[in-house]
Amino acid sequence: MDLNPPPFSPFSHDGLSIAYFDEGDPSGEPVLLIHGFASSANVNWVFPGWLKTLGDAGYRVIAFDHRGHGASSKPHDPALYHPQSMAADAVALLDHLGIATANVMGYSMGARVTAFMALAHPHRVRTVIFGGLGIGMVTGVGDWDPIAGALLAPSLDDVTHERGRMFRAFAEQTKSDRLALAACISTSRDLLTAEDMGRIDIPALIGVGTKDDIAGSAQELADIMPHATAIDIPGRDHMLAVGDRVFKKAVLEFLTTFGHG
Template identity: 30%
Template sequence: MSEVEVHYWQASDGVSLAYRAMGEEDGSPVILVHGLFSDGLTNWIKFGHAAMLVEAGFRVLMPDLRAHGLSDAPHDPEAYPDGILGRDLCEMVEMLGLEQGGYDLGGFSLGSRTTVQAVGAGLEPRRAILSGMGLEGLTGWDRRQQFFIEAIDHFDEVKRGDPHFMAVSFMKTMGVDRVAARHLLPSFTDAKSQWLEAFTMPTAVICGTEDQDNGSAPALADALPHGEYMPIPGTHMSSVTHKDLGQALVRFLTAA
């Protein structure tokens, strides 16, 4: 497997953020953003997706969002203003010196939400990927947010069989800082119609056939100017573990 580099940089508010990189420096850059409570290592490297992209000639850049992975998880609520993850992503693109149209950008679940926010704020990737996401997940965040807040607030009471069990188990596995995570959750906002309209580039909506966690992926593809629905096997949690995700990424990003 290609060597995994770890880099650190500082956001405009002083928070230290990390990203992992794989592939040659002169490879075609693609930024992939992980899902909620995960990190770049778990989402993109562990199951071989980044390695597939490196083999196809890409340089894969995988940020750890604030309050996740190797990045800082401040406990100050002021560190989590509305739209902070999209702002961090825009600043990362600027820090890396990537030109508009000169890189690809995408994410899984929360990473898709962050991608939509950043494109809505002006990023213009060559191609975009929204995986683990449906239309309702972008336009109905309040219900989804409440679910995760309840999981955090009742963290020590949740038992096997409870609706929040899988979320709590994943937080335990990932060592999530619950104070920081709870501050972060309200910083997300529903996608504005103009954000979706900003996806003038080819956009893949890659989602597990059993994944309804964030609503309808086909409906999201239909709502985008140039959306393409690409089904893969699995649920919201299991689809990340299938090689089909990496294969779909390579197929889409290398298409003529």
């Protein structure tokens, strides 16, 4: 299994077309991967080697492009981007594939969507893995309003906000629909309470880069969850932690322990 994009298929949910892939061992334990903001299934999961890593370990590997991202529909209405709606897309994909329960791993915004999925549909989620998002899930991840402005600016040259420039450049690099992303960033940051996180009583792994200035502490989030373990991803920032080998090793060990029925 290589790092080239696999074939994607569309399915319909909530009036939108959602693109997904279903790879690896069809009889293996399913792992559903949920990517981050302004990214895609390929950018978060294929190119950094997750599809290969999990596929080689015998898992059935499923991922989709969020609404507003990748090859999925890109509505410009902010009301369509609350994490509850994106979590419903994930559950609808499991329904479409006839999968009763899955291990679910999300990165950054995808970690938040994973948490909403686990709370709304606990019987569908065997384990959760949160990458790139720690206690920021509860306390917030800073002021992201400049990012919407950066996405809507006439050009990158007009953007002075450092994080805004980073995401605007990333969106241009991935040839994203900037209006859809600006709509998404305005409503996809709904917070969860500490009480909410405490209700996720399945095995959880939380991995955050030691140079990540967005995610917040992995350990602080683990401390308010009943069955969570935190790991540091050494020397990695928010953009680079996703494909790190320390993170991959920890995920494989976690899934070996908890990810099988």
